[in-house]
Amino acid sequence: MLNKKYAYRLELLMILSLLVFAVLIGRMAYLQLYKGDYYYRLSEGNRVRSVRILAPRGIIYDSKGEALVKNEPGFVVSLLKTNEKPDLAVIEKLAAIIEVPPEKILEKIKKNEDSYEPVRLKSNLSAAMVTKLEEQHGELPGVFLELQSIRKYVGSELAVHALGYVGEVSEQEITGGQFTELKVGSIVGKAGLERFYDKQLRGKDGSFREEVDVAGRTVQTLDKLPPTPGHGLVLTIDAQLQRQVEKITDEHLRYLRSSGFAPNANAAAVIAIDPTSGAIRALVSRPAYNPNLFVNGISTRDWQAINENPFDPMANKAIAGEYPPGSTFKIVTGAAALETGKVTPEELIFDSGKHWLIPMGNAAGEALGWINFHRALAASDNVYFYEMGNRLGIDVLKKYAAQFGFGRITGIDLYGETEGIVASPEYKVQVFKEDWYLGDTFNAAIGQGFNLATPLQLAVMLSAVANKGEIYRPHLVAKVINDDGRLLSEVKPEKMGTLPVSAQTLELLQKALAAVAQEGGTAAQLAKLAVPVAGKTGTAENPHGKDHGMFVGYAPSDKAELVIVAVVDQGGYGSVSAAPIVQRIFEYVYPHKNAAAAVKK
């Protein structure tokens, strides 16, 4: 008998069985006790899908309440996350409809492998795509349409350099620390106010969590966190004025090119600003671009068109274009000379056409004879201001230039502002490794040579002169409002400082600037406007092409309400290229003699 003779063999089998069960129970302890929390989390990850609810971005209004940037309902197509491999047949069918190559779709799916959220494949679908997707819904399992608000720039190019545009946050921006809190696919401001006020505009995305089965079907909603809408902005910009300024600028540039006077006059910057507060009423940079192209990722063709334009549509020339200030700088030189007593208003200086120390003369070679300060500024005499430079010396000139705001950013609420350059011996040594000569001082005194300024710096400089020496920081946003329109915060005009010049000197300057736009001045054509205008022409030498033309002006000349600066890249004489732009803007703002206060709301 086996079992009686060899009972130990059955015992051996029992021991083997015990071993087997010890291993199995041990394995259970490992899975359920030791690693239980880990597997519990995995099971929750399987079961729970969290879906982001995009926060609507804040609306941007102009100063009169017209919406410049808003959100429009659009459709985005997404693919549900499942544990199955993506079905290639479905992907290919989908790819054909939304016109995205299948490899791109697979790449997006792969990038989102770790997430349980649906993969967004394409936003802002066309109406035809939406229709096709809905028709073929049955053949596209896992594919679904979601509503998503699409940023809409109502006026297309209107005020684009102030508004900027939005786009999907790049991986670089997330890893680079700028938007660490954001997820791939989030929409952020990429330029202009959209970027500067991104935090306020963006709001906070909400989410809801739902329980799903293996096929990705929703079983139940677990909880919901509503999104916080972004704040709206009310700008200082007056859309109507902005439209006019853009129209006038474009028309005049076209005229300059077609008349043959300035065939390369494609780029320009025009700023309209309230000197009493720094509020910018209009800001134009030319050429421009359509921000709507960027909202869903710009096409290669569109991007090439923008990128290959030699006049750089993306650059905001009003804050980043650097030009020699030219004769507009004579305001600074004149203020310094009067204030330091190097010249009296009455003193006559003889312009023989050339300065007696260095044979440097007037642009057109004219000689004005005996002239005082008033006449010198009105006629933009170079010899007179060479002499002022001679008397002041470059160090004093440099000091005054800095006090008028040159050589540093104004601090406007936009990124990308440039500093410009204030001419100085230190700068020349540093950059050119050459000594400073009197001729350099002469050039600096009339805004040529090493001096560089942005149109915005010119605007701030003139605003200070027009506004009794008080300097206000230029700004574009007047108010931040809630999504229901309630006021959250108001931007108070910020006084940056006061010009170091006496009221007397300012009055002399203002009178001379007013004479510029009168008979005998360099911008005499402005004399026929309904409102008295003060201003200064400028022509900046350009070694690479035709000179840049500029005009800075304000009106009314006795009580400034509006400062306008126009700079036309390669436009030639300021009186021809820039002054007419300013003239037409003032014509628009002040159509009648008694409508002087029209600019005020």
Place this chain on the structure above:
Amino acid sequence: MEFGRIFKRLDYVLLFAVFALTAIGITLIGSATHINVVSDDRYWYVQRQSFFAILNMALVLLTLRFDYRLLEDMSKKLYIFNLIILLAVMFVGHTALGAQRWIQIGPITLQPSEFSKIIMIVGLSAFINKRVDVLDSFWSWLPVFAYVFLPFLLVMKQPDLGTSLVFVAILFGMMILCGFRRKYFVRLFGLGLVSAPLLWTVLHDYQKMRLKVFLDPGLEPHGAGYHVIQSMIAIGSGLVSGKGLFGGTQSQLDFLPENHTDFIFAVAGEEFGFIGTTVILLLYLLIIYRGLNIAMNATDDFGTLLATGIVSMFVFHVLVNVGMTAGIMPVTGVPLPFMSYGASSLTTNMLLVGLLLNINMRQQKLTFD
């Protein structure tokens, strides 16, 4: 034997373990097939499994009237019958999940490889019983190996690697019992290693993939490795006391595939936790213990061999099935005895328990009652 006597001599401990596991199984099948969710046919699986459980008990009771020793004489015919049926499956069986395992007889589909386990245990017991005194040298075992190899090959070709390995497990238990020498085991093991590449070539692609995935479950997280990963998640997430009956998200939301058949243990792990899995495993251990006890007390070698074969089969099934759900065994279609849904499997296991009971009640000389 009369029913009155049968009831007196039943091994109620063994019966308790079997009933408990069957009941737990039916409950979990209910959970896995969503009887908590409103739908017209939600009770279908539970009703069918319950029906067969009751039917099988009646069947077992009936078999207990006959002496198990009768089987010894029928063994040769059964063996040949088995070979014919297995061959028949190859030609007229239908295919499911890439394997030809089922055969249709009227309204029922049978899985002959399930029943061939009984025949193998009975046949092999009889075959060895005849030679038990001469089984000494390695070569004396060759006829036994050949006896197992023929059906082994047929089942593997279905292909049903799991069941064919069950035959090997049954043989292994009997080899231990009959004193197969340790050095012979070493020799066999060496032979197995050498022939492993050969065996690899006869495997189907999906079987190869399963084995590869077993070695590296991350190989194809959405493909072949998916079942095992989801099963481990289900078991692990049950923690100490489980998510509660019908509370298992892995099985209720269908992340766990085949959850009412081969992966029923993962449902147990998820819904009843470590306490539940331990209780279930201990119930199986109780069956093993009672089985070996019956082998120990059998009055003839045929009975001892039978009981040992049955126990070996149960151990193998539990090891491979639970091991598979826990990620320590490759995926083979081996159901969990008494718990996995499936009439063929349930009937086979019940009949085998019937055999154990049969051996048990005929162990004493009962001339005087």
